[in-house]
Amino acid sequence: MEFETTVAEIIRRNSEVKSFRFRRPASFQFLPGQFLMVTIRINGEKKTKYFSISSSPTESEYIEFTKRITSHEFSKALDNLQVGETVYLNGPHGKFTFTGEYQKVVMIAGGIGITPFMSMIGYCTDNRIPAAITLLYGNRSEESAAFKEELANFMQKNRNLRIVHSLSRPEETWKGRRGHLDLTTIREEVPDYQDASFYLCGPPALVEDLERVLQAEGIPEDRVYVESFLGY
Ligand SMILES: Cc1cc2nc3c(=O)[nH]c(=O)nc-3n(C[C@H](O)[C@H](O)[C@H](O)COP(=O)(O)OP(=O)(O)OC[C@H]3O[C@@H](n4cnc5c(N)ncnc54)[C@H](O)[C@@H]3O)c2cc1C
Structure with missing residues (x-):
């Protein structure tokens, strides 16, 4: 599923880590451990990176990803992102999942x-x-x-x-x-x-x-x- 959304909330976890939350569309289903392709505009150009979803599927209201902020271009752009700004999300992707398959x-x-x-x-x-x-x-x-x-x-x-x-x-x-x-x-x-x-x-x-x-x-x-x- 691919959709355009806006940042609903930004949570600073510590001096170098930030979480970004988005309203979760009712049709967006995922397994714990899967990741998103996150696209933002940097100087008018669309750039994409992968981020694991850090919220649980049991949270029905929002989805969240969490980034360690670095000095690289994409990271700096994310760090400057404000609530209400546009982000394109594509997912869920990946097979790194766990829902209780092992004891x-x-x-x-x-x-x-x-x-x-x-x-x-x-x-x-x-x-x-x-x-x-x-x-x-x-x-x-x-x-x-x-x-x-x-x-x-x-x-x-x-x-x-x-x-x-x-x-x-x-x-x-x-x-x-x-x-x-x-x-x-x-x-x-x-x-x-x-x-x-x-x-x-x-x-x-x-x-x-x-x-x-x-x-x-x-x-x-x-x-x-x-x-x-x-x-x-
Ligand atoms: C499945 C998946 C899930 C991820 N989940 C998270 C997450 O939850 N949180 C998080 O913070 N990060 C996550 N990452 C990493 C994330 O996608 C970014 O690569 C990372 O955050 C660095 O981005 P940046 O903008 O800071 O630096 P970048 O612009 O990516 O640059 C960092 C350095 O890595 C080098 N580099 C970049 N891409 C590659 C590549 N493909 N191969 C080799 N070298 C490369 C660059 O040249 C540079 O030296 C995930 C990656 C994958 C593949």
């Missing part, structure tokens, strides 16, 4: 790679999906971890959800996990990971590394789903 799931997000998991976790929480989900969420610092409060709220509501933050450059006071997401993180946080299904999302380098690691561990390919955020 035990490990979701691994590098930075802004959290976006499709916000949709999946929101969906599973609202629909009381009994799957045991562990989210391993890697960021530089606490400040750079977008959706920290929203995730804590999901964990309050969903007893099947566990969230582990791992920070590569944490503040001194940080009492949680430190370091990059790797096999050690998986082994220590999910000791029975061998029979889990994996969803990996983030910068291509992280996703490819973890995909290789899981392959070497003998996790069958059909239990490893990946979404690479090109451009980071």
